[in-house]
Amino acid sequence: MKIKRIHISNYRAFLVNDDQEASRYMLDLPNGENLLIYGENGSGKSSLFRALKDFFNTVTNPQPFQKNLFYEAGNTSEPPFIDIEIDDNSHHRFSSDGNQYLLVNNESGGNTNYITQANITNGFISYRDLLKLHFRQDNQEPDLVSLFLGQDGLFSDMVVPAPAQPENKIAYKKLWIKCGGLDREALTDYNTNVTALFGELETKANMLLGFFQKECSLKIEYTDGVINDNTLNNPTISFKVKLFGKDLPEHDDMLNEARLTAIAISVFLAHQLCIPPAELKILFLDDIFIGLDMTNRIPLLKILTSDDLGDGSSFKDSQIFLTTYDREWFNVAKSYLGDWQKTEFYVDNHSSSIDRPLIKKSGSYEERAWFYLTQGDYPACANYLRKAFEQKLRDILPENMLRSGFSRSDNDTSHIIVSKKHLSINQNDEVWFFMPKESNAKNISQSGFTGLQKLIDKFETLIKGYGIDFQHIDDLNRIKNRLLNPLSHHDLRSPIFKTELETGFTILKELNKVKTQIIVEVPDENPVYLFFDKGDANTGNDYKYKFQLLENLILLEYNGEERMLNAECKPIARFLKSDNSEEPREGKNQKSLSDLCKGICIFSMLHKEDKRNVVFNPDDLINEVYTEAGQTLKNLL
Template sequence: MKRIQKLHLRNFKAFRDQEFDFTGGPHDPDGRNVLVYGNNGSGKSSVFWALYTFLQSVGKTPPTDIAKYFVPLRDGAPETYESLRYVFAGPDEEASIKLTWADLPGAATVTTQQLGLDKAGADPLNEQQPLSVAQRTRTGPASGTDTTIREALLSSDFIHYRFLQDFYQRSNREGVNLWPVFMRDLFPFYQTPLFSTPAGNPQYLEEVLRIVLETAHSRRRWEKKPKEEFEADYITRANEAIGLFVNSVQTNANAFLRDQFLGGDESLQIELNFTKQLTFDLLRFAPLSAIQREWRNNIEDLAIILSVRALRPGHSEVRHYRPQSFLNEAQLTRIALAVRLGALLTRPANSTLKLLCLDDLLISLDMGNRKHVLDWLFGDNGKYCQEYQIFFFTHDRELYRMLKHYIGRPHSGKWRVLELVNNEQFPKPQPSLLDGDSNDHFTQAWRRFQAEDFPACANYLRKETERLLKEILPPADLYMYPNEKGETIPMPMGTQLDKLQQLFIKLGKGDNMGKLHDLQLFKQILLNPLSHDSFSTTVYQSELHTMLVDTIPELQKMRRSVVAELPSTGQKLIYLTETDSENTRYTYTIELYETLWAYTFPDGSVAYSHPACQVLERIDDKGKKTVFNKKQGTCEGLADGYRRICFALGKKPEGGGQPIPLLPKPLHTIITTTI
């Protein structure tokens, strides 16, 4: 059994660069079922279509069939109109979907594959430059040889709310013809025993239809056989295969409708009739596109008609051939779900990676009918939650709360809950990812922003800023000395922000503050006023959004960690090793008077604090010891001590030409806490 651990989208649909982690964290690396909540436009469907596109790629040939989803969209170039590329991406930027999956349990074997276009190369849709296509199309699913992904495609299902529209977005004069639905969503995944592959395996129904169509169009082939023989070998068997599949879907759909929605009642039944079937003349004279991959569009005038049979005690049976005129939207939704989930039960069961992706599937149902579907999904001792990796997407807050209740039940498996947020009024919407199980200040700020409760949003942003400053600044920069009552008083936020700027400058990062330069401004116009008088202060919505998407995430990247901490009693010694110009190795014993900190900055660089210290002694590699008195060994800081050591050894320290000499990076190459 395998599960997806991570999904990384780069310039795909709504996302510029976003990684989704579906595990339980470093100590629980197994991929989980996933619940994603977000308002319209927040990027939920982008995740849905990323998973769908990745799995579908195994059946795409040539490479341009994959590349078309990642190329820049160009006016007047129809070959780019299927692009799913992030619209604000530059023409030379990478666009890709990266998927990581692993075995259960424990993620013993981890596999990562990437699909998309890199930064280099010519136009990948130019058929005159096939090499550039190969260079820009990543290996992996695009090659069509990955067994795991191919099996996952055939065993998984992606059910989108638009699927339901095929059932009831028709006039009352029309019947409901589900042939396009079967062609698009069902035939590619059903194996019929009536046709075999060259290897002797059952053939997929979509492939059967392609072969029949091409054979009917091939004059060289059909002229060698009488029409009757061709019909017996191909058309009659193909119609029989389609009929058997349609009947199996009907049987499963009625069982689902009866057991999940009607409480065992069989008074309402679905009928699927393959009324307009394949004929030789229909196939022979159908227009065959020169582009073979569009052959599906050339099989027309076929029909699988949906009707409803109503059985009422004491009354005659009634058939409704236009159910959209007889049933309401909720009832039609139940039928559509029954048909689609009935087809799911015909899928191969032997895949090690099986996904069930449901995008806003229950929005047309009331709470009672939603409960019926969720009872099925989470019932049978969690059968489907264990057999499939479920991805459930919704924008409905009540359904989201309902689902969170269900996933907390026994046997529902482990779940990862995520929230996506976006604000459509900004020119370049950037979805942000939140932990749906979290109620921290930052998550609450986003939720208040989405609800347009801007004063509360600002209040939570202030709390998050205070929390982060406590994690980043050393204790001496956070608190004032005890007052006359002996109380330690926190410094005002403005003072703490000044200390943050001084920290950047002191450690040689003054030019790297970037988006953090605006913290003081935001503190003055947003955080401070709104915390005291939220009703009379003008709320700057754009600035709040900037804090949410830029400033606070940048501050969250900063870290302060202990390298060497002062004990409550006794000395704290560290040992610094360096060589002189003749390559003689010396180990210096240094006593720290302050804690030695390591700071990670938003750009990923690391710098170290300069605690006051004293060099006590040194020992060379032959065991000769030199002891320093207090005047000789006292240093303004560790960097000052290192600079003096280097000059004494005839070496120039790294960063020695700067106003405040910096310690080498990485620090662990010259300093240890034990000898």
């Protein structure tokens, strides 16, 4: 069981100003991947750590939701939340509305107790947690009993595995409460099981410590709790460290930070290996590299990715989240963690008056453009913004406008061999264009190369042709030169250039509202036929007209308006509905369904009628067209 999506709104650093930003803080892990995160100081990576930790804690221990300090109720349609989607298609939420955990959806209908189990595993480890093992406050030794066995200790919610008394098979913290009632049998079960538990913890910690430094070894000493004179005396826990076989009486004062950190990491990870298996096991390591030098960081990656740590155990069943503030180390770690997802957190102080995180999502030109805007690298921002516009416009434009004469098919494996002296090649982000040369080696035409300028022109033709009121088209034309050639600006860091880029983001935001949906897809292998019924006024017969769709039939939507885009089609035949007899009627290709249906309607009118001023509603005609399965296009919308 793994997390496949995390969605956060107005929790701690994750400020969302309005519903347009609703998906700003969404991390997709579609296959339940592990995640490596680089984050600047103050970029929100620790807020992500706290978000997941609070989410799982609130299932068993309700607590206040930590809203963003600058959140204003009413700016978003939903109250602040932390959403988790699991790969069993269940959807869980920690909402500020009542500070409660909610099971939003559970498609499988299965048991979701794994959420509670994930909290018991205590898999959230930060650098501050590591300090608890060796940091002395007021010259006092660390309180290891509270760390491991206290009310919120690492093992406190773990069920005692092998008590002599069956009624003592309860969580360690509950059994200790029984011990407080001077129950000697309970205390015996407690001491026996804790001794065995810390023996296992010691063995596994030394196994992991061997990945870092073979010269160090650890001994965990547990002294039983006892009842004397009707008083329960607490147990004690202490760590004894050897270096090159020699005892170190005060190891926390004698070892350097790298060795202390390696010991602490080994103990915390060994704790995870001692926890019974769980369906959902989260291991979140937040900035624990701080105390490690480079030579001790690589061993940690080997521990996390090993198939066998030495005793058959591993972290393969855990979903791991690993954060670092060290950019150089992040780049090194990426090469070791090839199948992990990687993302980057930055401080965004441009898109809002309040500093907040910016999550750099790979593969999104718009997100990369935002990132470079926040970093003040305006030429790079303009470059990715141009790519974002080109990508979006290509998604919107239909095939017959985008590349007349070219096919989008990925299945076309035909080829042709032409001498280089007769052919030149251009390319954009999506395709290559091969163009013949004149004898003087100049290109005859580059009309097929649809860069941003031509894409904008084609988009303008599209919206005007279909009567769509896209009010930003003039603004887009005004800034296109900056996007086409950002280096032409005389001052690359001037407020004017930044303002133009911000205008570009505003236009792109509006452009993203333009949606296209394929209603009927035309595959390369098999023809697609559509039908239209019409009675012939001259013969009195009812006919079914058959025609072939040659291009995908696409619906365009914007601001509540819908337009069926032109798709080329070809008349094939008509059938007499009374006996289904066929009359071949193959004709010329028509540029749209409405033109073809209009032609059929005019042809079916009485010959003596004046057809010059006849008006048909294109939408009404198209809605009556149906597929071979009998579905009308109206029902497919």
